[in-house]
Amino acid sequence: MTGCFAPSAGSEGGDGGKRIRVAMMQPPRSGLSPLSDDAFKLSRWSAAETLVRLDADGDPQPLLATKWTQNDRTWTFTLRKGVTFHDGTALTPRAVVRSLERAAGASPKPRILDGVRLSAKAVGDKVEITTSQTDPLVPHRLSSPQLSILAAKAYHTKAVDPVGAGTGPFVISKVNGTASAALDRYDAYWGGPAKAPGIDVKFVPDGTARAAALRSGEADIVEAVPVAQASLLEKNQITEVPMPRTNTLYLNTTSGPFRQASLRAAAREALDTEALVRGVYEGRADRADGLLGPALPWAAQLRDTAEGRAEAADPDGAKITIGTFTDRAELPEAAALLQQQLEKAGFEVELDVREYSAIESDALEGKFDAFVLSRATVLDSGDPAAYLYSDFASDGSFNISQLGDKGVDSALRAAAAAPAGEERREKVMAAEEAVLGTDAALPLLHERVVQGDAVGVVGSVKDPRERELVTRSTYIK
Known part of the structure; x- marks a missing residue:
């Protein structure tokens, strides 16, 4: 450096x-x-900024929009006055519509719009946003950085160029x-x-x-200090915060040995996640009981044990390839430890470790039997329903497990449609239970962010x- x-x-x-x-x-x-x-x-x-921001509790607050109202499927947003883009042009309803339309029509869509169809139009000095179905999380979705509002210059080519175009x-x-x-x-x-x-x-x-x-x-300022390096820094240089990020072993449910639910169960029973926390993360992580961790304290309170899981079968030397990436320093070491645990259970395991930019497309195309991923669970909307849909719905854009399960899809749709609050949280946890019941994803641990200042x-x-x-x-x- x-x-x-x-x-x-x-x-x-x-x-x-x-x-x-x-x-x-x-x-x-x-x-x-x-x-x-x-x-x-x-x-x-x-x-770059969005219409809405989220506070520490995950509730929507004004940013480029100062207020909003809902009428069934349509939300009306009042824009902040006196805002200019970096090129000097003014923030207008038309500018907001342009940015949102480009996101809604993108292929692939931003994850925050998985399963959502929306349209936007300028109505006087306001913006109306209409969804195909009633969506209680429109303000939450509009807080996603992937729905940032940019000046017209950002859209002059097929690619979106944010240089000099934000607010x-x-x-x-x-x-x-x-x-x-x-x-x-x-x-x-x-x-x-x-x-x-x-x-x-x-x-x-x-x-x-x-x-x-x-x-x-x-x-x-240094992002994501590896846990092995944290002890080498002065205590007043690092901050450790439990975060909504889960390390998960995704299992390919459509090809290879893990098509069989019984072998997915065998993998589940082989894992010693406490050893991962102690040995790889030096105690700077929390063992995972589910996909949602201590950064969402209500999750543990509402979690039920997944039922109906398959019985484990003898792997009998089944050959599997586990992929992961080097960008997060702990993941290759975690994958190596998982390799040992699975081989002890009777699998024959090969590792494929690359930089994330060189491995993401293969993971999404289902070219691995298993994939170790560090995944933010409320990164986009502040609501885990979007993450669960993206990763586990049949048409989810980040479905590394290639999961296509009608029961899971139904639970995910119910969670997405529920109103914000206690009812939605209960539906989210029912969806988590449905996913875990398939053993398509084996949660390992919940990370803590270590930032260096x-x-x-x-x-x-x-x-x-x-x-x-x-x-x-x-x-x-």
């Missing part, structure tokens, strides 16, 4: 403030398109492929100028290198949902 930031990084800005140097885990995979997971980089840099306190000024990016303060920001003059970002997939950057003073960092956000990091209030002393 030595010298990896630009010479000006961390130097004095024009007003005497210091630029914030950030080492991020994953490089952009889609040119920073908000229609991909790159959207979360835009929100963590405060470069946040920082404007993207330069992107160097998958290596780095730079952002400058946007002085015309509707909420008032940011305290820091800019952000310099370096993409560092190697976790050891990220931690070394903090120790050496090369970075001010230099001593002089003020106001960086430790966000369990990984939506915020640097805001207008973040600066370097």
